[in-house]
Amino acid sequence: MGLMEQKQHFSVNLLDWYMVNRRDLPWRRHNNPYFTWVSEIMLQQTRVDTVIPYFNRFIGNFPTVKALAEAPEEEVLKNWEGLGYYSRARNLQAAARQVMELHGGEIPQDKQAVFALKGVGPYTAGAILSIAFNQPQPAVDGNVMRVLSRYFLIDEDIMKGSTRVLMEELAGELIPEGRARDFNQALMELGALVCTPKAPHCLTCPVMEQCSGRIAGRELTLPVKTKAKPPRPEQRLVAIVEGRGAHRGRVLVRQRPATGLLARMWELPHVLAAPAAAGKAAGPLADEPAMALLAGSLWAEGFAARPEGLATHAEHVFSHIVWGLQVYKCTEQDQIGELPLIAAEARAAYDAQAAAKDNSSSAPAALEEPAANLTEQLSPEALPLANSQDDPSLRTESPQVDHANTQLMLTGKGDGLTYCWIGPEDMDKMAFPNIFLKLISSYFAGSYDQLSE
Numbered sequence: 238m239g240l241m242e243q244k245q246h247f248s249v250n251l252l253d254w255y256m257v258n259r260r261d262l263p264w265r266r267h268n269n270p271y272f273t274w275v276s277e278i279m280l281q282q283t284r285v286d287t288v289i290p291y292f293n294r295f296i297g298n299f300p301t302v303k304a305l306a307e308a309p310e311e312e313v314l315k316n317w318e319g320l321g322y323y324s325r326a327r328n329l330q331a332a333a334r335q336v337m338e339l340h341g342g343e344i345p346q347d348k349q350a351v352f353a354l355k356g357v358g359p360y361t362a363g364a365i366l367s368i369a370f371n372q373p374q375p376a377v378d379g380n381v382m383r384v385l386s387r388y389f390l391i392d393e394d395i396m397k398g399s400t401r402v403l404m405e406e407l408a409g410e411l412i413p414e415g416r417a418r419d420f421n422q423a424l425m426e427l428g429a430l431v432c433t434p435k436a437p438h439c440l441t442c443p444v445m446e447q448c449s450g451r452i453a454g455r456e457l458t459l460p461v462k463t464k465a466k467p468p469r470p471e472q473r474l475v476a477i478v479e480g481r482g483a484h485r486g487r488v489l490v491r492q493r494p495a496t497g498l499l500a501r502m503w504e505l506p507h508v509l510a511a512p513a514a515a516g517k518a519a520g521p522l523a524d525e526p527a528m529a530l531l532a533g534s535l536w537a538e539g540f541a542a543r544p545e546g547l548a549t550h551a552e553h554v555f556s557h558i559v560w561g562l563q564v565y566k567c568t569e570q571d572q573i574g575e576l577p578l579i580a581a582e583a584r585a586a587y588d589a590q591a592a593a594k595d596n597s598s599s600a601p602a603a604l605e606e607p608a609a610n611l612t613e614q615l616s617p618e619a620l621p622l623a624n625s626q627d628d629p630s631l632r633t634e635s636p637q638v639d640h641a642n643t644q645l646m647l648t649g650k651g652d653g654l655t656y657c658w659i660g661p662e663d664m665d666k667m668a669f670p671n672i673f674l675k676l677i678s679s680y681f682a683g684s685y686d687q688l689s690e
């Protein structure tokens with residue numbers, strides 16, 4: 238069997254199989270380039286089953302490029318809430334605005350123009366051009382590289398750029414004339430349904446007869462892939478600050494800075510438990526110092542709050558970092574003077590932590606560029622509390638309440654951040670990362686009531 242014959246076998250049998258077995262997915266029902274684009278962005282690092290309801294809701298709310306371009310960013314993030322990798326949503330909207338400004342609202346069919354859209358890398362460009370416009374462009378992601386590595390018995394490390402180039406050439410050669418749209422989707426479908434990572438279904442595979450990997454018994458050892466670095470652990474202390482007086486029934490949230498990790502999303506206030514030592518696991522902090530540190534960090538942000546006790550533990554995994562979260566229920570105090578003892582201890586704990594952080598030579602430098610261009614950017618500077626400065630004016634200010642221009646109860650600011658006291662009815666107006674959505678929803682559902690005084 239020659240290579241030409243093997244390639245021919247792959248293309249013909251895969252396409253035949255796909256035409257019978259293709260899944261009915263919402264973005265496949267219409268030949269709409271915008272739908273293709275949205276679905277491909279959502280499907281990055283996310284499973285099809287998870288994406289379907291998000292896709293339907295997103296298209297329902299933003300049915301055209303124009304609608305997406307003109308929507309408030311908060312609304313776009315709200316529709317993405319729970320899907321993760323929020324920079325995908327921001328880039329998608331920025332690219333929709335590029336399409337409006339540069340291409341009159343029509344998604345371009347030129348490779349360079351598609352590639353120039355924000356958040357569009359080689360894979361997405363290939364997917365849009367082939368699926369939406371039937372252009373013979375390869376669309377090579379990890380699934381496709383797995384299938385090709387196995388079928389053609391390729392031992393090259395798929396984490397290397399040179400292997401990607403090789404795979405793109407190969408995938409381009411395999412596309413039957415005039416069938417790019419179906420073939421590329423067939424290849425993705427085979428990777429998703431049959432040639433799966435851990436247990437490929439070789440016996441029902443349409444190309445098994447000439448699969449070199451299967452014949453050599455290598456289907457479980459291919460592709461060759463160097464292990465990515467494990468995510469860096471980081472322990473954080475989180476405050477659910479329960480309001481009193483005018484804020485009764487509300488909790489304190491803050492908006493993240495405009496750039497960096499989870500930009501402009503809302504969250505519960507939190508602080509780094511200890512300066513991260515490179516390569517070392519960060520374990521939980523004992524409750525007493527944790528509560529003192531948390532009260533101190535809230536104080537530094539301009540809020541007087543008394544931690545009452547541990548509400549729960551949680552974990553949140555990003556691509557390059559994993560947060561271990563100790564969540565404390567706290568109660569708002571009318572003035573700093575109400576908690577002089579806690580304040581003094583808290584101040585000392587917070588200052589000690591800040592000093593240790595400043596002196597720490599092992600504090601992480603800027604993290605490596607993530608493998609995927611749409612992965613959240615993680616930078617220590619993006620984590621506001623870890624970088625809060627000791628501004629004396631913030632210690633004595635009582636929180637301000639300002640209803641101007643918003644239905645939300647905006648309040649005092651520290652380090653350029655925006656804070657807000659929210660009730661359950663406000664949850665629909667703001668975009669939260671999944672972990673904070675769960676924690677705040679649990680609070681409003683009464684899950685932490687056992688800590689009430």
Ligand code: SF4
Nearest residue numbers: 432439442445448456
């Ligand atoms: S025969 Fe097995 S290893 Fe080869 S392509 Fe099919 S599922 Fe993958």
